Amino acid sequence: MYELKTKENDNDVIEFIEKVENLKKREDAYKLLDIFTETTGFQAKMWGTSIIGFGSYHYKYASGHEGEAPLVGFSPRKAKTSLYFATGDTTRVNLLKEFGKHTTGKACVYINKVADIDIEVLKKLIKQSILFLEKTYPDSK
Template sequence: MKEPVMRETDASVIEFIENVESEKKKADAYQLIDIFKEVTGYDPKMWGPSIIGFGSYHYTYASGREGDAPLVAFSPRKAKISLYLTYESEEREKLLENFGKHTKSKACIYVNKLADIDIDVLKVLIKQTVEHYQKLYPNE
C-alpha cells in the first residue's frame, strides 16, 4: 500500500513559512499559528510538504481505508490561504455568513489575507472543527 501524502512529518514549520515568497502571507501564517495554537492548545506540525496542522486523529472508513489527519490545519498557498476546517453543518454555514471575504470547497475555506476575515469567527470555526473530529474519532 502506498504511503499517504497527508501525514505528519518532522519538517520545520518555521523553515516552511520562511520560504513563503509573499511577506504578507508569511506574516499571516505566523498570526494563524498563534490563533490555531491558542484555540486548540496544540503545537503546529507539518503535514505533507505544505500543510501546517494542529492535533491529529485516526480515522477508519467503512471501506477499511484508514489513516491520520490533523484536527485543523492551514496552508499559505501562492494564490490563497487554505484553511482546513472541513466538516459541514448548518451552524458552520451560518458562521461563514459573518466570516468575511472567502470562497470554499467541501474540504477548505480560502481567504486572500487575514485582514479580509473576522478573526473571532475563525476562532469559533476552529473550535467547532476540533470538537467535531474529537467526538467523531474519540481515540485521539
Template sequence: MYEQKTKETDNSVIEFIETVENEKKRSDAYRLLEIFEEVTGYRAKMWGPSIIGFGSYHYKYASGHEGDAPLVGFSPRKAKISLYLAYESEEREKLLEGFGKHTKGKACIYINKLADIDTEILKDLIVHTVKTFQEMYPNE
C-alpha cells in the same frame, strides 16, 4: 495498497513559513500559527510538504481505508491561504455568514488575507472543527 500522501513530518514549521515568498502572506501565516496554537492548545506540526496542522485524529472508513489527519490546519499557498476546517455542516455555514471574504470547498475555506476575515469567527470555526472531529473519531 493505498499509501496516505499527507503524513505528519518532523520538518520545521518556521522554516516552511520562511519559504513563503509574499511578505504579507508570510506575516499572515505567523499570525495564523499563533491563533491556531492558542485556540487548540496543540503545537504546530508539518503535514506533508505544505500543510501546518494542529492535533490529529485517526479515521477509519467503512471501506477499510484508514489513516491520520490533523484536526485543523492551514497552508499559505501562492494563490490563497487554505484553512482546513470542518466539513460542510449547518453550524459551519452559520459561522461563515459573518466570516468575511472567502470561498469554500467541502473541507477547505480559502482566503486572500487575514484582513478580509473576522478572526473571532475563525476561532469559533477552529473550536467547532476540533469538537466535530473528536466526536466523530474518539480516541480508541
C-alpha cells in the same frame, strides 16, 4: 494499497513559513500560527510539505480506508491561504456566513488575507471543528 501522502512529519514549521515568498502571506501565516496555536492548545506540526496542522485524529471510513489527519490546519499557498476544518459539521456552514471574504472548496476554506476575515469567527470555526472531530473520532489527540 493506497498510501496517504499527507502525513505528519518533523519538518520545521518556522522554516516552512520563512520560505513563503510573498511577505504579506508570510506575515499572515505567522498570524494564523499564533491564532491556531492559542485556540487549539496544540503545537503546530508539518503535514506533508505544505500543511501546518494542529492535533490529529484517526479516521476510518465504511470503505475501509483509514488514516491520520490534523484536527485543523492551514497552508499559505501562492494563490490563496487554505484553511482546514471538519466538513461534516452543519455549524461550519452557519459560522462561514459571518466569517468574512472567503470561498470554499470540497474540504477547504480559502482566504486572500487575514484582514478579510473575522478572527473571532475563525476561533469559533477552529473550536467547533475540533469538538466535532473529537466527538466523531474519539481517539483524537
